[in-house]
Amino acid sequence: SCGFFVVFGENERETQALQPPTQEEEHIIRDLCIRNGLSSDKIIKGLMKRSVPKIENFFSGHYQMIRYNFFPGLRELELMSLPLDKIQGLSACVSLEKLWICECKVRVLEGLEKCKSLRKLYLYSNNIQKIQGISNLYNLNSLWLNNNLIRQIE
Numbered sequence: 094s095c096g097f098f099v100v101f102g103e104n105e106r107e108t109q110a111l112q113p114p115t116q117e118e119e120h121i122i123r124d125l126c127i128r129n130g131l132s133s134d135k136i137i138k139g140l141m142k143r144s145v146p147k148i149e150n151f152f153s154g155h156y157q158m159i160r161y162n163f164f165p166g167l168r169e170l171e172l173m174s175l176p177l178d179k180i181q182g183l184s185a186c187v188s189l190e191k192l193w194i195c196e197c198k199v200r201v202l203e204g205l206e207k208c209k210s211l212r213k214l215y216l217y218s219n220n221i222q223k224i225q226g227i228s229n230l231y232n233l234n235s236l237w238l239n240n241n242l243i244r245q246i247e
Contacts, residue, residue: 113137118159125150125159136163144168150175158182168210172197180204190232194219202226216241 114122119137126133129148134140144166151173158177161167162185170186171193180199183189184207191213192205199219203226205211211230218240227233 114159114163117157118163121155121157121159122163124153124155128153139163147171149173161186183208191215205230 114137122136123133125131125148126136128150129145131145136145145164146166147169148161148164148167149171151171153175156176156178158172158179158181160182161170162182166188167186168188169191170183170189172195173193174196177194177197177199179201180194181204183192183204186208188210189208190210192208192211193215195215196218199216199221202216202221202224205214205226206229209230210232212232213235214227214230214233215235215237217237221238221241221243224238224243224246227236
């Protein structure tokens with residue numbers, strides 16, 4: 094088997110070579126595909142030619158975020174009630190417009206720098222202490238940070 098494959102996005106910026114998923118990522122991808130009615134084999138092998146506009150993951154118990162660039166053209170991602178420490182795996186999600194990471198115990202607001210298409214960001218009921226890493230999200234028009242540990246807005 095080869096060491097990488099190509100994932101096709103909706104446009105040239107989203108098409109890129111990827112390392113195959115780790116064993117843990119593959120397990121999570123298969124679970125996400127079942128939960129969202131997608132073909133896990135096509136996603137894992139990079140054969141998904143059509144856009145995957147939305148992924149939902151509620152109460153699955155996964156302890157890490159995968160590289161969501163396995164889902165081409167992702168525009169909406171909902172992660173709810175997962176035991177996640179940090180936000181990661183979104184650097185190739187340039188089409189992402191809506192992101193929910195709620196009730197997940199996230200401590201640090203990071204990993205969103207490349208998500209410049211984000212318009213709505215919901216991060217309520219986490220453990221975030223400081224607002225950071227979103228100053229370049231110029232399209233952002235909704236930001237929900239209630240029920241976090243933020244003491245001061247700078």
